[in-house]
Amino acid sequence: MKKVLAAIIFCNFLISSVFAADIKVGFVTTLTTPAAVIGEDMKNAVNLALEHLNGKAGPHNIEVVFGDDGFAPDTGKQVTDRLLKQDKVDIISGYIWSHVLLASRKSVLDAGKILISSNAGPSQIASKLCHENFFSASWQNDQTPMAMGEVFNKDGIKSLYIMAPNYAAGKDMVAGIERTFKGQVVGKDLTKWGADAQLDFSAELAKAKVSGANGLFVFYPGAASGAFTKQYHQAGLKDLLPLYSVFTIDGISLPKLQAANFSGIVGSKVTQQWDPSLDNQANKRFVKDFKERFGKYPSFYAAQSYDTINMIASAVIAVDGDMSDLVGLRSALKSADYNSVRGKYSYGNNNFPIQNFYLREVVEDSDGNWTTEVIDTVLTNHQDPYAAECKLK
Amino acid sequence: MDYTLLLIQVLNGLQLGVLLFLVASGLTLIFGILDFVNLAHGSIYMLGAFICASLTYALDSYLFAVILSLPVIAIIGYAFEIFLARPLYARDHLDHVLGTFGAILVIDTIAHLIWGPAGIAIPLPNYLDGQITISENIEIPTFRLLIIVVGLTAAFGLLWLVNFTKLGMLIRAGASNRTMVAALGIDIRTLFAIVFAIGATLAGIAGMLIAPITEASLGMGNNIIITAFVVIIVGGIGSVKGAFVAALLIGLIDTLGRSFLDDLFKLFMSTGAAENSAPAISSMSIYLMMALILSFKPKGLFPPRLG
Numbered sequence: 065m066k067k068v069l070a071a072i073i074f075c076n077f078l079i080s081s082v083f084a085a086d087i088k089v090g091f092v093t094t095l096t097t098p099a100a101v102i103g104e105d106m107k108n109a110v111n112l113a114l115e116h117l118n119g120k121a122g123p124h125n126i127e128v129v130f131g132d133d134g135f136a137p138d139t140g141k142q143v144t145d146r147l148l149k150q151d152k153v154d155i156i157s158g159y160i161w162s163h164v165l166l167a168s169r170k171s172v173l174d175a176g177k178i179l180i181s182s183n184a185g186p187s188q189i190a191s192k193l194c195h196e197n198f199f200s201a202s203w204q205n206d207q208t209p210m211a212m213g214e215v216f217n218k219d220g221i222k223s224l225y226i227m228a229p230n231y232a233a234g235k236d237m238v239a240g241i242e243r244t245f246k247g248q249v250v251g252k253d254l255t256k257w258g259a260d261a262q263l264d265f266s267a268e269l270a271k272a273k274v275s276g277a278n279g280l281f282v283f284y285p286g287a288a289s290g291a292f293t294k295q296y297h298q299a300g301l302k303d304l305l306p307l308y309s310v311f312t313i314d315g316i317s318l319p320k321l322q323a324a325n326f327s328g329i330v331g332s333k334v335t336q337q338w339d340p341s342l343d344n345q346a347n348k349r350f351v352k353d354f355k356e357r358f359g360k361y362p363s364f365y366a367a368q369s370y371d372t373i374n375m376i377a378s379a380v381i382a383v384d385g386d387m388s389d390l391v392g393l394r395s396a397l398k399s400a401d402y403n404s405v406r407g408k409y410s411y412g413n414n415n416f417p418i419q420n421f422y423l424r425e426v427v428e429d430s431d432g433n434w435t436t437e438v439i440d441t442v443l444t445n446h447q448d449p450y451a452a453e454c455k456l457k
Numbered sequence: 458m459d460y461t462l463l464l465i466q467v468l469n470g471l472q473l474g475v476l477l478f479l480v481a482s483g484l485t486l487i488f489g490i491l492d493f494v495n496l497a498h499g500s501i502y503m504l505g506a507f508i509c510a511s512l513t514y515a516l517d518s519y520l521f522a523v524i525l526s527l528p529v530i531a532i533i534g535y536a537f538e539i540f541l542a543r544p545l546y547a548r549d550h551l552d553h554v555l556g557t558f559g560a561i562l563v564i565d566t567i568a569h570l571i572w573g574p575a576g577i578a579i580p581l582p583n584y585l586d587g588q589i590t591i592s593e594n595i596e597i598p599t600f601r602l603l604i605i606v607v608g609l610t611a612a613f614g615l616l617w618l619v620n621f622t623k624l625g626m627l628i629r630a631g632a633s634n635r636t637m638v639a640a641l642g643i644d645i646r647t648l649f650a651i652v653f654a655i656g657a658t659l660a661g662i663a664g665m666l667i668a669p670i671t672e673a674s675l676g677m678g679n680n681i682i683i684t685a686f687v688v689i690i691v692g693g694i695g696s697v698k699g700a701f702v703a704a705l706l707i708g709l710i711d712t713l714g715r716s717f718l719d720d721l722f723k724l725f726m727s728t729g730a731a732e733n734s735a736p737a738i739s740s741m742s743i744y745l746m747m748a749l750i751l752s753f754k755p756k757g758l759f760p761p762r763l764g
Contacts, residue, residue, distance in 0.1 A: 104574050263672075287576050
C-alpha cells in the first residue's frame, strides 16, 4: 500500500514537475441575462481553442476560469476582483461590454496583471487611459463604424438616421460613423441599455421614418439585434429606409432571424475585421471545427475569444511559463506572433490592433444556412483615431 | 410640431401602456386583495412568452399557440399560488419578497435550461406582419394595433369582472374581510387561487403579445416588473382602475419623452448637450412623475376604499 501511495505521489510530482507551470486565465463574459447568448458563444470558442491546444501552451497547462459580469459594470468589477484575489489568476481576458471593461480595468492593472479585451474597445482605453499591460484582441469601437461610413460615401448615401444604445460603446459607434461619413446626420437616438435595456423601438422607428433620411444606421449587439430587426421589418421600413448596421447582424442573430424567416436580411451589408469566409489556415480549422461541435457558424465574438486564448498561449510560451516576467509577456503579446483567425495584424502604440476591415454580405451557404461573406476590403491596415492621444510609445 | 408623428407616438405610448396594464393589473389584484407581494409576477410574463414561442413553432401558428398557452399559464399561476404563495400569506411582506425572489431565480434558471440563453423570435402570420394605413401618411404595424385592441378588451373585461359579477363581488368581499366571507361558506382559498390564476393569465397574455416584437428572452420579466410596480403605486395599490389610468399615463410619458424630449431640450440648450441629456432624463421621466404624484397623493391616484 505504501509503495502504491509513493508511486502515485511520484507520478503526480512528475506531472507537475518544475518544467511545467499551471497558468490560470480569467475570462470575464456575460453568462446570465439575455446577453448570455454572446457569452455562451465566447465560452464555446475558448473551450475549442483549449481543445486545439490540448490544454497546453508548450509544456505549461492552461486553465480558464470563467466569470459572469451579469451585463452590469458593478458585477463585472466584483467578478474581476474575485478572479484576481480568490482564484489567483495569472492573466485576465474577456469583456464584451465597454462599460464593464472600463469599470474593471483598474483592478487588473493595479494588481500588476496583463489585461486582454476579447471584444470591448472603448475610446478611453485607446487614448488617455491606455496602459502598457492592456491589449486588445478585437478593435477600437470607432473603427468598424468608420469603415461603414466609407461604404456610405462610396454608395452615395447623403443623409442618415442613427440609433444606438446609450453606453460607452454606443457613443463610440456614433462618433465613429460621424468621423468618416461625409453626408448629413438628420437624427439620432440613444436608447436605454443594460440588464433592463429598452427593446421596444416603436417611438424611435416612427421618428426615423418621418426624418426623411436615406438610410438608417444602427448598433444593437446581442439579444437586442433580433428585436430591432423584427420591429424594423414590422414597421415596413425596408424599402423606405434601408438598414445599415455594425455588430448587429452576426453569427448570433442570423440563425434566429432565419428561423423566423426574415428573408429581407439576406443581402444586407455589414463591416467587420473578421469573417468566417476569410481564407487562412487557422480560420478554416476554427470555423470547420466550431460548426461541427456547436452546429452553427461562430460569431465574431467567438473568433476574437479563440484568438485571445491563442494569443495568451503564444505569450506563455515566449516567457516559458514565468507569468511574473511582464516585460517578456508584453513584448510577446505586442508582436502578435500567433495564428490569428483574422490573418496577420500588428499592434499600434496604444496596444490596439492595426488591421483590415472588410465589407461582408449576408448570404445563404450551400447547406441553406445564413452566414456572411467578404465582398470587399474597406480599410487596409487601419489604426484607430485615438492612438495619438495615448502616451505610450 | 408634426401632428401625424405625435399621433403615431400616442398610439405607440398606448400600446406600451396596455401591456403595462396587463402586467400591473395582476400585480395590483394580488397585492391589493391577497396582500401578497409577488416579485415573481414578471417571471410568469416571461413564461407566457416562452411557452407561446415554443407552441408557435410546434403548431406552426401564432394564433393557436396563444389560445393554447392561456390555460397553461392559468394552471401555472394556480399551482404557483398553492405551492408557493399560500404557505407565505400569514407571514410578513419581507418573507413574500424573499420567497418570490427565490422563485424568480428558480424560474429564470429553469427557463435557461429549457430554452437556452438565446431568446426565441416568434414569426407572425402574414396578415399580422404588415402595416395598417389609417390615413394618407399615418400607418402603424398591424400587430401593434392588435396589442392595443386586445389590451383594452382585457382591461374592460377585468373591470367588468371585478365590479359587476358575482365572482368580482366575492373577490372584493374577500379582500375587505376574508374571515367573514369564509364564515358565510365561501371557499376563500379557492377564490384566492382563482384571483392568482387570473393575474397570472393577464401577465402571460402580455408576454405572449410582446414576444413577437421583442422576442421571448431570459430576464424580460425582471425589466417590466419594476415599471409595473411604479404603475400600481401611482395608481393606488389594489385598484384596477388606478392601474389602468397609471399604466396608460406611464406608457405615454415614457414614449413621448423618448420621442420629443431631445427636440424640446434643443430649444434652450446646445444640440450636443440636448442629445446627451435627453436619453438620461427620458429614462428617468416615469420615476419623476411617480415622485410628483406621490407628493400630492401619497396613496396613489385611486386608492381603493377597502380597509
